[in-house]
Amino acid sequence: MMTKIDWYILRKFIGTFIYSLMILLVISVVIDVTEKIDDFMNSNLSFYRIVVDYYFGFIPHIAALLFPLFIFISVIFFTSKMAYRTEIVAILCAGVSFRRFLRPYWIGAFLFGTILWLGNRWTVPIANKIRTRFENEYVNRKKASVSMYDKSIRIDSFTYVTFGSYDPNYKSGGNFIYEDIRKQDMRFKMKAERVNWDSTSKTWKLNAVTMRSVNGLKERWWNKPDTAIKIPLNPKEMVEEKNMQEAMTTPELNAFIAREQLRGAEGLNVFYVEKYRRTSSSAAVVILTLIGGIIASKKVRGGSGLHLAVGIVISASYIIFLQFSTVFSIKADLNPLLAVWIPNFIFGALAFWLYLRAPK
Numbered sequence: 456m457m458t459k460i461d462w463y464i465l466r467k468f469i470g471t472f473i474y475s476l477m478i479l480l481v482i483s484v485v486i487d488v489t490e491k492i493d494d495f496m497n498s499n500l501s502f503y504r505i506v507v508d509y510y511f512g513f514i515p516h517i518a519a520l521l522f523p524l525f526i527f528i529s530v531i532f533f534t535s536k537m538a539y540r541t542e543i544v545a546i547l548c549a550g551v552s553f554r555r556f557l558r559p560y561w562i563g564a565f566l567f568g569t570i571l572w573l574g575n576r577w578t579v580p581i582a583n584k585i586r587t588r589f590e591n592e593y594v595n596r597k598k599a600s601v602s603m604y605d606k607s608i609r610i611d612s613f614t615y616v617t618f619g620s621y622d623p624n625y626k627s628g629g630n631f632i633y634e635d636i637r638k639q640d641m642r643f644k645m646k647a648e649r650v651n652w653d654s655t656s657k658t659w660k661l662n663a664v665t666m667r668s669v670n671g672l673k674e675r676w677w678n679k680p681d682t683a684i685k686i687p688l689n690p691k692e693m694v695e696e697k698n699m700q701e702a703m704t705t706p707e708l709n710a711f712i713a714r715e716q717l718r719g720a721e722g723l724n725v726f727y728v729e730k731y732r733r734t735s736s737s738a739a740v741v742i743l744t745l746i747g748g749i750i751a752s753k754k755v756r757g758g759s760g761l762h763l764a765v766g767i768v769i770s771a772s773y774i775i776f777l778q779f780s781t782v783f784s785i786k787a788d789l790n791p792l793l794a795v796w797i798p799n800f801i802f803g804a805l806a807f808w809l810y811l812r813a814p815k
Contacts, residue, residue, distance in 0.1 A: 457559075460546060464559040467537070472529040472567070476518060479525060483517045484510060491594055498593045512585030516701075519579045522571050523739040524770045528763070530560065530747030535762035538754040553813055557748055564744035568737040575733035576705040583702040606693065609718035610686055613637045618650070618693075626652035626690045631661060633684065643668050645684075652690050658683040700729040724784050727791035732781075735795040742803050743773070749809040773798050 457465075488495075495505055537543050546556055606618040606628075619630025631650040635643040647661035664679040703711060712726050746769065751762045776798040784794035 461559040465563055467533045468563040471533040472526060475525050475529045480514055494594045509589040512582040515579050515582035516586055519574055523736055523743055526567055526740050527743035527747045527770055528766055530744050531751040531762050531766040534748055534751035535759040538752055543752050560744055560748040564741040568740040571740055572737035580702055580704045587702055610688060611717055621693060623694045641669055658685045700726045724791050728781050728784055728795055731792050731795040735799055738799050742799055742806050745806045749813050773802060776801060
């Protein structure tokens with residue numbers, strides 16, 4: 456059962472975190488406005504457009520990015536205040552075990568962890584779509600895409616297409632090849648000198664087409680001046696957007712990974728890292744809350760200042776471990792699941808060690 460002391464600690468936990476987060480968001484928005492004010496003025500954007508089309512996406516993005524670390528700092532701040540006023544000593548002297556004292560910390564950690572988990576799966580990706588769309592149009596001034604050459608894509612388990620050249624700006628290309636290969640045997644092959652995307656019919660228009668059909672020992676060739684094919688390939692998929700994984704909800708991300716795996720695409724670790732990070736960051740909220748509660752519950756001569764200094768060091772260490780592991784996953788083929796969970800394993804072991812050494 457929740458007692459008055461539990462509610463007292465939980466209210467401090469929630470209140471301190473919300474207050475800290477609000478201060479962080481105000482500072483972040485002010486800094487961002489300072490950096491982008493010239494872009495806003497050059498584009499003649501109204502205050503309403505800036506707020507609705509950009510900051511409705513920017514605020515959830517920055518909040519989710521620093522959510523675990525500000526949970527940690529908030530826990531250290533209000534717990535060290537309680538320790539400085541000898542409230543924790545009074546609680547423990549009243550016969551409450553340290554394990555029982557940590558109950559409201561666990562409740563708050565799981566509450567905020569669940570909020571972050573749900574936000575990472577749906578709310579934050581939707582916000583990132585708003586933010587990246589605005590930045591590409593008004594801030595980054597997205598340049599025209601560069602033409603590609605010899606672009607090969609696996610459409611499904613037996614269909615392959617190759618663009619000898621492709622211009623994303625005009626959604627057209629040359630030296631197009633369509634192949635149907637089953638059990639290492641080519642069943643059908645089609646070549647076209649030109650290929651163009653028809654946005655009305657959602658098909659690819661082919662010009663100067665040569666077709667070849669193979670059925671055992673029987674082989675047939677024929678030509679067509681033009682034809683159209685409908686394949687599960689959209690022009691948008693031909694161009695890779697920067698940080699596109701951040702703007703996908705978890706169902707969209709899972710569908711994208713499954714489709715790209717079927718196509719035999721490479722470099723999917725960055726998408727796996729994003730997928731697993733959305734869960735690991737929620738677990739980090741619980742781990743960092745426990746560490747913060749244990750560290751700050753002991754009254755020390757340095758008071759809150761010393762606790763906050765220790766908290767900042769641990770926060771920086773967590774970020775460094777996370778950056779190193781994710782970079783190794785993306786660049787050096789480290790298992791993505793292991794990469795995003797390495798910091799949690801390390802700091803989870805630290806939390807357990809601190810708990811064993813804490814006064815009971």
